[in-house]
Amino acid sequence: MQSPAQSLTIINPKRKRTRPQGRQDWYSFYASFSLPFAREIIASAQLRPAALVVDPWNGTGTSTLAVALNGRRGIGFDLNPAMVVVGQAKLVDHGDLAAIETILRSSSKWRRRIAALEKDDPLLVWFSDDAVSEIRAVEKCFCDLSSYSRNEGRNGHKAWFMHAQVAFFYLSLFRVVRTMIAPFLSSNPTWVRDAKRDKQRIRVRQGTVGTMFRTICQRMASSASIEQVDGRARRARVDLAAAESLPLGDGSVDFVLASPPYCTRIDYAIATKPELAVLGFGGERLRNLRHALTGTLTVNGSVRSPSKEWGPTCLRFLDILRNHPSKASETYYLRTHLQYFSSIAQSVSEIGRVMRAGGRCVLVVQDSYYKNIRNDLASIFGEIAQLSGLNLDRRQDFELSRTMARINPRTKKYRCQHTAVESVLCFSKS
Ligand SMILES: C[S@@+](CC[C@H](N)C(=O)[O-])C[C@H]1O[C@@H](n2cnc3c(N)ncnc32)[C@H](O)[C@@H]1O
Known part of the structure; x- marks a missing residue:
């Protein structure tokens, strides 16, 4: 008989570049x-009907959509x-989409809204005062029409347990803003420039933001039906x-x-700076x-030295990194790597805590390089997980042709001769 890990169907996790189609293409990441x-x-995991599936690093929500x-x-x-x-x-779901359609059709309500400008609005980094007022008027409109309080949304934790309908409107507004700030984006998807001078800030004709917003909402709503979520x-x-x-409670998953998160020097907050600005995050909150x-x-x-709980592969890697002759290896780069592994070890231990005995965990990790030193994340995760009571039952590797490390030109000196590997690791808790 096959073990539970062997019965999982594992295809290449890499996204294929196809024409945008359904929900998964609403936001590119x-x-x-x-x-x-x-x-x-998920389909091959033979889960019982009440089983709970969790993704602790959910990103664009691929796991939750699949669920x-x-x-x-x-x-x-x-x-x-x-x-x-x-x-x-x-x-x-169907009900949300019907409510969204109704809200989009009440066009007279869209025209009447105005929003006051807040002088520290983070969108002012790219947009003129008038353009920011237009964007905020659209936000105010969909929040009012969905009976959602923006202030509640901005201040507390409740904010982010947002109803899917309101989140849908925010996602459309993210896309409007990203389209408009195209001149400030570069080939590196994790970097967004600010306008240097007032003259560079984007101006818009009255009504443009609302029109773009409604068009994007309508396109998303019609592509939602490709995958039916009831x-x-x-x-x-x-x-x-x-x-x-x-x-989550112990043993509940x-x-x-x-x-x-990868260990390839990706700044996930800066990568989403425009979206965070729409949500009111700038300045200290962004920092x-x-x-x-x-x-x-x-x-x-906060982390000054490695812990033996990170396993021998990680400790060996950090030792070689510390002794690398390049500038700041033993200072800045060592510290950022210490922080990374400390956070990963805590998170994996947390996964071990919330999983029930017999529960399973599938992690997709990518190896990377510091200069010419291989950071073998798959082996490191395997060792850290073992110390958290998780056994590695299966590992499947896929070679990658395009990685973030290759997109970053500063890494090329050391990196170009190596290919990256993405590994699917299957663990179980005994
Ligand atoms: C590799 S991405 C996940 C991508 C996801 N599987 C998808 O399909 O979109 C890692 C995610 O971890 C999130 N993240 C980073 N640090 C985190 C932390 N300490 N706790 C929870 N999430 C974190 C980032 O915001 C990012 O969305």
Whole structure:
């Protein structure tokens, strides 16, 4: 008889570049795994009807969408509120779509709205005062028409447990803003420039934002029907939480499906700076979020030395990194790597805590290089997980042709001769 890990169907997690089609294409993110990969894993996992599936690093919500489409029960967590909105928006069901259509049709209501300008609005980094007022008027309109309080949304935790209908409207507004700031985007998807001078700030003709917004909403609503999510989608949801401290009871989770943050110097907060600006995150709030995300490029000094719980492969890697002759290896780069592994070890231990005995966990990880030193994340995760009571039952590797490390030109000196490997790791808790 096959073991539970052997019976999982594992296809290449990499997303294929196809013409945008369904919900999964509502928001493009370089670090997502593919929807068919997630659906195959969940479909082949032979879960009992009440099983709970969790993704502690939910990103754009591929896992939670797969859970909903497969008629399962699941929760996705992410520490980045922009990602919580994207993941939650994809869970709109028939009822939400009908309500969205009704709201979009009340065009007279859209025209009458005006919004006062707040002088520290983070959107002012790219847009003129008038353009920001237009964007905020659209936001005010869909919030009012959906009976959602923006202030509640901006201040507290409740904010991010947002109804899928409101999240859908926010996601459309994210897309309007991203389209408009195209001149400030570069080939590196994780970097967004600010306007240097007032003259560079984007101006818009009156009504343009509302028209674009409604067009994008309508396109998304019609593509939503490619994958039908019925009322059972309510069995899947997305919430704001840190993977290091999940709001779940011990032994309450049957299955974990996730891809942790990479160790390739990606600033996940800056990558979503426009979306966060729409949600009111700028200045100190944005800085705090940057510090908190796993894999941050900022040093908070909280981790000063490695822990033996990170396993021998990790300790060997950190030792070689510390002794590398290149500038700042033993200072800045060592510290950011210490922070990364500390956060990963805490998160994996948290996964071990919330999983029930016999529960399973599938993680997609990518190896990377520091200069010419291989950071073998798959082996490191295997060792860290073992210390958290998780056994590695199966590993499947896929070679990657295009990685974030290759997109970053500064890494090319050391990196170009290596190919990257994405590994699917299947664990179980005994
Ligand atoms: C590799 S991406 C996940 C991509 C996801 N599988 C998808 O298909 O879109 C990692 C995610 O982890 C999130 N993240 C980073 N640090 C976190 C933390 N400490 N707790 C929870 N989420 C975190 C990032 O915001 C990012 O969305």
